[in-house]
Amino acid sequence: MCYAGKVALDSLGFDVEVYYASEVDANAMLVAQHRHQGMLQHVGDVSKLTAAQVRYMTVCILVIIVVD
Secondary structure, eight states, X not given: OTTHHHHHHHHTTOOOSOEEEOOOOHHHHXXXXXXXXXXXXXXXXXGGOOHHHHHHHTTOSOOOOOOO
16 A cells, blocks of 8 residues: 555644655555545555656655565
């Protein structure tokens, strides 16, 4: 679940402006997009991110990595 971190941050009261999510399961991404409309920026398969994409996202303050 790519949005589990977003749910945790919300429950802790963090004000999240944008949440970058990497999810390869199409159904999980549809659920996340529905629950967090306008908030999630899907970046695709994390193993295929380019250096330029990572540099763009380095304005992030917090990175959460979940491995199944």
